[in-house]
Amino acid sequence: MDSLKKALFILGLAAVSGCGEKNTEAVWTDEFPQIEYAELAEHSQFETDEIKMPVEMAFAGGRLLFRNFSGEHFISVFDAEKGTFLSDMAPRGTGPDEFLFVTSMCGQGEGLGLYDSNLGRIFHAESADGSYGDASYTSIPVPVDSARFCSPLDVFPVRDGVYCVSGLIDGGRFVLLDSTATEISRFGRYPEQDKLLKDFSYIALGFGFQGVRACNASGDRMAFADGMGAAFQFYDLHDLSRPSLLCEHVYVLPEFRDLSTEDYQSVGFVRDKNVIGALGVQGYRDKALILYSGNPFSNDNDYSGNSLLVYGWDGEPEALVKLDRKCKLFAVDEKKGLGYFLSQDEDYSYVIYTLDLAFLNNI
Numbered sequence: 001m002d003s004l005k006k007a008l009f010i011l012g013l014a015a016v017s018g019c020g021e022k023n024t025e026a027v028w029t030d031e032f033p034q035i036e037y038a039e040l041a042e043h044s045q046f047e048t049d050e051i052k053m054p055v056e057m058a059f060a061g062g063r064l065l066f067r068n069f070s071g072e073h074f075i076s077v078f079d080a081e082k083g084t085f086l087s088d089m090a091p092r093g094t095g096p097d098e099f100l101f102v103t104s105m106c107g108q109g110e111g112l113g114l115y116d117s118n119l120g121r122i123f124h125a126e127s128a129d130g131s132y133g134d135a136s137y138t139s140i141p142v143p144v145d146s147a148r149f150c151s152p153l154d155v156f157p158v159r160d161g162v163y164c165v166s167g168l169i170d171g172g173r174f175v176l177l178d179s180t181a182t183e184i185s186r187f188g189r190y191p192e193q194d195k196l197l198k199d200f201s202y203i204a205l206g207f208g209f210q211g212v213r214a215c216n217a218s219g220d221r222m223a224f225a226d227g228m229g230a231a232f233q234f235y236d237l238h239d240l241s242r243p244s245l246l247c248e249h250v251y252v253l254p255e256f257r258d259l260s261t262e263d264y265q266s267v268g269f270v271r272d273k274n275v276i277g278a279l280g281v282q283g284y285r286d287k288a289l290i291l292y293s294g295n296p297f298s299n300d301n302d303y304s305g306n307s308l309l310v311y312g313w314d315g316e317p318e319a320l321v322k323l324d325r326k327c328k329l330f331a332v333d334e335k336k337g338l339g340y341f342l343s344q345d346e347d348y349s350y351v352i353y354t355l356d357l358a359f360l361n362n363i
Helices: 003-013 027-031 202-208 357-362
Strands: 015-017 035-038 054-060 063-068 073-079 085-091 102-108 111-116 121-126 136-141 150-159 162-169 174-178 183-187 211-215 221-226 230-236 244-252 256-258 267-271 278-284 287-292 305-312 317-327 329-333 338-344 350-356
Touching (some): 054 102, 054 338, 073 102, 102 150, 111 150, 150 174, 150 211, 202 267, 221 278, 230 287, 317 338
Parallel strands (some): 015 267
Antiparallel strands (some): 111 121, 121 136, 211 221, 256 267, 305 317, 338 350
16 A cells, blocks of 8 residues: 555544534624525435435436445436436446556546546546446556655536546646646645645645535636645636635634654544534536535534535525435526435435526526
């Protein structure tokens, strides 16, 4: 196991005990000029028995796709409208069209973009019949730059032929790559970066500030939300050679400790002194939607939330939508203006809910 794999393994498990509880009162939500309440509708025909253990959810070409933490396949595919299970794709293995460790996925036109961090490759998947049971893949390698340290943890398409990397990056927070995986630019800063660099390396900050992201339909705006704490950034990607930070909201920083040794790099998040942050970011027309948790990071982690934060793509807070139940993941069909939300009932069975997003048009 090389150092990066060790680091990833440790990151997934490490937690450090801390004294005192983090205040989970989201007083910063007072910044939103409008509060809405939304009732989700159950998608009763959805074949939820076929949902495995999802950690990410996406919409592409009329399909709902779930990236699985475990199982023989990384991705499960459903017809979004009918709720029928269509296929499993991206099988685990070492053969042709098999994958070692898919760490991110994203709708890419009518297809699907995948990143396998162990193979170090970006994949584009297409399907002739839309089921993805017949998925065909094209890919490009993502080189690890040892001179200017860059080890990608997440790679996602910004627009045609342009990809954004987040991970362990020296001298920036993100890297833009072209269709040949050649670097276009490095950009971005971590929240309170100048202060934190006195105690942490760029590698430690890369681990501590991983999160979720989305771009608008034209690919010239990006929203990034941290997975721990409450910090949200909005970037202008018009000029790919010089992306710029439009706006950031830093309300709660993650608290972590550098646990790196000579053999591996890692950080440990301090239990009971952190709150779980963003669970997902999706674009809806002129708005960025963030599903936010705010639950304590403790021995009984609850990775769910019922706060849907609505921002303009310039980072301006527009509304706080309180959902009638906690959800773990969500995806958006922008054409139909429909949100899909994954929740669990009292016996931990998965349930899919929908939300008509038309009310957001008037915000």
